[in-house]
Amino acid sequence: MTHSERRIxxxxxxxxPVYLRCLIELADDxxxxxxxxxxxxxxxxxxxxxxxxxSYLGSYGTRGVGYDVEFLLFQMSRELGxxxxxxxxxxxVGNLGQALANYGGFTDRGFPIGALVxxxxxxxxxxxxxxxxxxxxxxxxxxxxxxxxxxxxxxxAAVAQSVSERMTAAGITSILNFSPSVIAVDAxxxxxxxDLAVELQILSFYRRRADGPGSMGPDTTGPDPAAAxxxx
Numbered sequence: 001m002t003h004s005e006r007r008i009x010x011x012x013x014x015x016x017p018v019y020l021r022c023l024i025e026l027a028d029d030x031x032x033x034x035x036x037x038x039x040x041x042x043x044x045x046x047x048x049x050x051x052x053x054x055s056y057l058g059s060y061g062t063r064g065v066g067y068d069v070e071f072l073l074f075q076m077s078r079e080l081g082x083x084x085x086x087x088x089x090x091x092x093v094g095n096l097g098q099a100l101a102n103y104g105g106f107t108d109r110g111f112p113i114g115a116l117v118x119x120x121x122x123x124x125x126x127x128x129x130x131x132x133x134x135x136x137x138x139x140x141x142x143x144x145x146x147x148x149x150x151x152x153x154x155x156x157a158a159v160a161q162s163v164s165e166r167m168t169a170a171g172i173t174s175i176l177n178f179s180p181s182v183i184a185v186d187a188x189x190x191x192x193x194x195d196l197a198v199e200l201q202i203l204s205f206y207r208r209r210a211d212g213p214g215s216m217g218p219d220t221t222g223p224d225p226a227a228a229x230x231x232x
Contacts, residue, residue, distance in 0.1 A: 020082075032068070091155055153177045164191075
Protein backbone atom coordinates (compact mmCIF):
# COMPACT_ATOMS: atom_id res chain seq x y z
CA MET A 1 0.00 0.00 0.00
CA THR A 2 1.44 3.38 -1.00
CA HIS A 3 1.21 6.43 1.23
CA SER A 4 -1.47 7.93 -1.04
CA GLU A 5 -3.64 4.84 -0.40
CA ARG A 6 -3.23 4.87 3.37
CA ARG A 7 -6.23 5.90 5.40
CA ILE A 8 -5.58 9.29 6.97
CA UNK A 9 -7.28 9.83 10.36
CA UNK A 10 -10.00 12.49 10.45
CA UNK A 11 -8.10 14.42 13.14
CA UNK A 12 -5.09 14.62 10.82
CA UNK A 13 -7.25 15.71 7.87
CA UNK A 14 -8.68 18.49 10.05
CA UNK A 15 -5.15 19.76 10.78
CA UNK A 16 -3.89 19.67 7.19
CA PRO A 17 -5.58 22.99 6.21
CA VAL A 18 -3.93 24.61 9.25
CA TYR A 19 -0.51 23.36 8.12
CA LEU A 20 -1.32 24.49 4.59
CA ARG A 21 -2.03 28.04 5.76
CA CYS A 22 1.29 28.10 7.61
CA LEU A 23 3.16 26.77 4.58
CA ILE A 24 1.60 29.38 2.29
CA GLU A 25 2.81 32.07 4.69
CA LEU A 26 6.31 30.55 4.70
CA ALA A 27 6.36 30.28 0.91
CA ASP A 28 5.29 33.93 0.59
CA ASP A 29 8.24 34.84 2.83
CA UNK A 30 10.50 32.68 0.62
CA UNK A 31 11.42 30.43 3.55
CA UNK A 32 13.08 27.33 1.99
CA UNK A 33 12.81 24.83 4.85
CA UNK A 34 10.86 24.43 8.09
CA UNK A 35 11.47 22.24 11.12
CA UNK A 36 8.67 20.21 12.66
CA UNK A 37 9.13 22.24 15.87
CA UNK A 38 8.62 25.56 14.06
CA UNK A 39 5.65 24.27 12.07
CA UNK A 40 4.14 22.92 15.27
CA UNK A 41 4.55 26.31 16.93
CA UNK A 42 2.86 28.07 14.01
CA UNK A 43 0.01 25.53 13.89
CA UNK A 44 -0.52 25.37 17.64
CA UNK A 45 0.20 21.65 18.05
CA UNK A 46 3.17 19.61 19.29
CA UNK A 47 6.07 18.60 17.06
CA UNK A 48 5.48 14.85 17.45
CA UNK A 49 1.94 15.29 16.12
CA UNK A 50 3.24 17.29 13.13
CA UNK A 51 5.74 14.56 12.26
CA UNK A 52 3.07 11.88 12.57
CA UNK A 53 0.60 13.84 10.45
CA UNK A 54 3.14 14.53 7.71
CA SER A 55 4.18 10.88 7.64
CA TYR A 56 0.73 10.08 6.24
CA LEU A 57 1.72 12.19 3.22
CA GLY A 58 4.94 10.22 2.84
CA SER A 59 6.99 13.19 4.00
CA TYR A 60 9.57 12.60 6.74
CA GLY A 61 11.86 15.58 6.41
CA THR A 62 15.64 15.57 6.68
CA ARG A 63 17.41 15.40 10.03
CA GLY A 64 19.05 18.73 10.81
CA VAL A 65 17.34 20.42 7.87
CA GLY A 66 13.61 19.89 8.25
CA TYR A 67 11.02 19.89 5.49
CA ASP A 68 11.25 21.52 2.09
CA VAL A 69 8.49 24.13 2.20
CA GLU A 70 7.63 24.16 -1.51
CA PHE A 71 7.54 20.37 -1.82
CA LEU A 72 5.51 19.98 1.38
CA LEU A 73 3.11 22.65 0.12
CA PHE A 74 2.67 20.69 -3.10
CA GLN A 75 2.14 17.40 -1.24
CA MET A 76 -0.45 18.91 1.06
CA SER A 77 -2.29 20.71 -1.74
CA ARG A 78 -2.43 17.46 -3.70
CA GLU A 79 -3.71 15.48 -0.71
CA LEU A 80 -6.40 18.09 -0.03
CA GLY A 81 -7.43 18.08 -3.69
CA UNK A 82 -6.41 21.68 -4.18
CA UNK A 83 -4.51 21.19 -7.43
CA UNK A 84 -7.78 21.89 -9.25
CA UNK A 85 -10.83 24.08 -8.74
CA UNK A 86 -14.02 22.69 -7.18
CA UNK A 87 -17.03 24.83 -8.20
CA UNK A 88 -19.57 25.39 -5.43
CA UNK A 89 -23.34 25.96 -5.39
CA UNK A 90 -24.95 27.89 -2.54
CA UNK A 91 -28.56 27.01 -1.76
CA UNK A 92 -30.34 29.77 0.11
CA VAL A 93 -29.55 33.36 -0.83
CA GLY A 94 -30.58 35.10 2.36
CA ASN A 95 -28.23 37.23 4.46
CA LEU A 96 -25.84 34.35 5.15
CA GLY A 97 -25.93 33.01 1.59
CA GLN A 98 -25.20 36.45 0.17
CA ALA A 99 -22.34 36.95 2.62
CA LEU A 100 -20.83 33.61 1.58
CA ALA A 101 -21.25 34.45 -2.10
CA ASN A 102 -19.52 37.78 -1.62
CA TYR A 103 -16.57 36.23 0.25
CA GLY A 104 -13.67 36.26 -2.19
CA GLY A 105 -11.65 33.78 -0.16
CA PHE A 106 -13.49 30.80 -1.60
CA THR A 107 -12.38 31.54 -5.15
CA ASP A 108 -8.85 32.36 -4.01
CA ARG A 109 -8.60 28.94 -2.41
CA GLY A 110 -9.96 27.00 -5.38
CA PHE A 111 -13.68 26.98 -4.61
CA PRO A 112 -15.31 29.38 -7.09
CA ILE A 113 -19.02 30.06 -6.66
CA GLY A 114 -20.43 28.35 -9.73
CA ALA A 115 -24.13 28.79 -8.97
CA LEU A 116 -26.68 30.24 -6.53
CA VAL A 117 -30.14 28.75 -6.04
CA UNK A 118 -33.24 29.74 -4.08
CA UNK A 119 -37.01 29.27 -4.21
CA UNK A 120 -37.88 32.90 -3.50
CA UNK A 121 -39.24 34.42 -6.71
CA UNK A 122 -38.03 37.88 -5.64
CA UNK A 123 -34.44 36.59 -5.61
CA UNK A 124 -34.47 34.34 -8.67
CA UNK A 125 -33.04 36.26 -11.61
CA UNK A 126 -31.10 38.72 -9.46
CA UNK A 127 -27.32 38.75 -9.23
CA UNK A 128 -25.06 38.37 -6.20
CA UNK A 129 -21.30 38.87 -6.58
CA UNK A 130 -21.75 38.60 -10.33
CA UNK A 131 -23.53 35.24 -10.15
CA UNK A 132 -27.17 34.92 -11.23
CA UNK A 133 -29.60 33.35 -8.77
CA UNK A 134 -31.49 30.41 -10.26
CA UNK A 135 -34.48 28.48 -8.97
CA UNK A 136 -33.72 25.38 -6.94
CA UNK A 137 -35.55 23.33 -9.58
CA UNK A 138 -32.70 24.12 -11.99
CA UNK A 139 -30.09 22.52 -9.72
CA UNK A 140 -29.52 19.31 -11.78
CA UNK A 141 -28.87 21.32 -14.94
CA UNK A 142 -26.56 23.72 -13.10
CA UNK A 143 -24.56 20.89 -11.54
CA UNK A 144 -23.95 19.38 -14.97
CA UNK A 145 -23.30 22.64 -16.81
CA UNK A 146 -21.07 24.24 -14.16
CA UNK A 147 -19.32 21.09 -12.97
CA UNK A 148 -20.53 21.70 -9.42
CA UNK A 149 -18.59 19.59 -6.92
CA UNK A 150 -19.68 20.94 -3.53
CA UNK A 151 -23.01 22.17 -2.18
CA UNK A 152 -23.38 24.75 0.58
CA UNK A 153 -26.68 24.86 2.47
CA UNK A 154 -27.51 28.25 4.00
CA UNK A 155 -31.28 27.81 4.20
CA UNK A 156 -33.62 27.86 7.20
CA ALA A 157 -33.44 24.67 9.27
CA ALA A 158 -36.92 23.53 8.24
CA VAL A 159 -35.92 22.96 4.61
CA ALA A 160 -32.28 21.92 4.99
CA GLN A 161 -33.05 18.21 4.78
CA SER A 162 -35.07 18.52 1.59
CA VAL A 163 -32.39 20.74 0.03
CA SER A 164 -29.71 18.18 0.88
CA GLU A 165 -31.82 15.51 -0.82
CA ARG A 166 -32.17 17.70 -3.92
CA MET A 167 -28.39 18.16 -3.94
CA THR A 168 -27.59 14.46 -3.68
CA ALA A 169 -30.20 13.65 -6.32
CA ALA A 170 -28.41 16.12 -8.62
CA GLY A 171 -25.13 14.28 -8.10
CA ILE A 172 -23.49 16.37 -5.34
CA THR A 173 -21.66 14.15 -2.85
CA SER A 174 -19.94 16.83 -0.73
CA ILE A 175 -22.06 19.20 1.37
CA LEU A 176 -21.20 22.01 3.77
CA ASN A 177 -24.17 22.64 6.03
CA PHE A 178 -24.54 26.09 7.60
CA SER A 179 -28.15 25.42 8.55
CA PRO A 180 -28.83 25.00 12.31
CA SER A 181 -30.06 21.44 11.81
CA VAL A 182 -28.67 17.96 11.36
CA ILE A 183 -29.24 16.46 7.93
CA ALA A 184 -29.39 12.75 7.10
CA VAL A 185 -27.57 11.70 3.94
CA ASP A 186 -26.50 8.54 2.17
CA ALA A 187 -23.23 6.97 3.31
CA UNK A 188 -21.53 7.99 0.06
CA UNK A 189 -22.13 11.69 0.81
CA UNK A 190 -19.65 13.68 2.89
CA UNK A 191 -21.15 16.36 5.14
CA UNK A 192 -19.46 19.02 7.25
CA UNK A 193 -21.57 21.11 9.58
CA UNK A 194 -20.83 24.69 10.60
CA ASP A 195 -22.95 25.84 13.54
CA LEU A 196 -21.88 29.31 14.66
CA ALA A 197 -24.17 29.23 17.72
CA VAL A 198 -22.56 26.01 18.94
CA GLU A 199 -19.07 27.49 18.47
CA LEU A 200 -20.09 30.55 20.51
CA GLN A 201 -21.48 28.31 23.25
CA ILE A 202 -18.19 26.41 23.39
CA LEU A 203 -16.32 29.71 23.69
CA SER A 204 -18.75 30.73 26.43
CA PHE A 205 -17.87 27.54 28.31
CA TYR A 206 -14.14 28.29 28.17
CA ARG A 207 -14.69 31.95 29.05
CA ARG A 208 -16.69 30.91 32.12
CA ARG A 209 -13.92 28.51 33.13
CA ALA A 210 -11.27 31.19 32.62
CA ASP A 211 -13.18 33.70 34.73
CA GLY A 212 -13.45 31.22 37.59
CA PRO A 213 -16.39 30.27 39.82
CA GLY A 214 -16.42 33.66 41.51
CA SER A 215 -17.66 35.37 38.32
CA MET A 216 -20.37 32.91 37.33
CA GLY A 217 -23.09 35.41 38.12
CA PRO A 218 -26.29 34.78 40.06
CA ASP A 219 -27.58 31.23 40.29
CA THR A 220 -30.79 31.19 38.28
CA THR A 221 -31.42 27.48 38.75
CA GLY A 222 -32.67 27.69 42.36
CA PRO A 223 -35.20 29.77 44.34
CA ASP A 224 -35.01 33.55 44.22
CA PRO A 225 -33.21 34.61 47.46
CA ALA A 226 -35.38 37.72 47.69
CA ALA A 227 -38.54 35.67 47.36
CA ALA A 228 -37.30 33.17 49.92
CA UNK A 229 -36.72 35.98 52.46
CA UNK A 230 -40.41 36.90 52.27
CA UNK A 231 -41.67 33.39 53.00
CA UNK A 232 -43.40 33.15 56.43
